[in-house]
Amino acid sequence: MSAxxxxxxxxxxxxxxxxxxxxxxxxxxxxxxxxxxxxxxVSCVLPGPQVLLYLALALVLPKPDH
Structure with a gap:
């Protein structure tokens, strides 16, 4: 049985x-x-593209339907 x-x-x-x-x-x-x-x-303290990923998600994710 699957989930x-x-x-x-x-x-x-x-x-x-x-x-x-x-x-x-x-x-x-x-x-x-x-x-x-x-x-x-907290992750922004670490090296990496966290801010760019957040901004990309802000552009890609749709607004909620409700």
Whole structure:
């Protein structure tokens, strides 16, 4: 027996601080939005394209339907 199919797709959140990307990720995976935002801020200390990835997601992810 397979796991149930998830129909909720990844979108930006209406409850947004900055583009709604972190809120949308939190809603999709059932996490707290503050924890996702904090994780992003902490990850910015590490080398890598975190800010560019966040901006790319802000452009690519659709706005919520509801």
């Amino acid at each position: 149930p199919y998830r129909t909720h797709r990844l979108t930006r959140s209406r409850d947004s601080v900055f583009f709604g990307v972190a809120g949308g990720i939190a809603e999709r995976f059932g996490w707290r939005p503050g924890a996702v935002r904090l994780g992003f801020v």
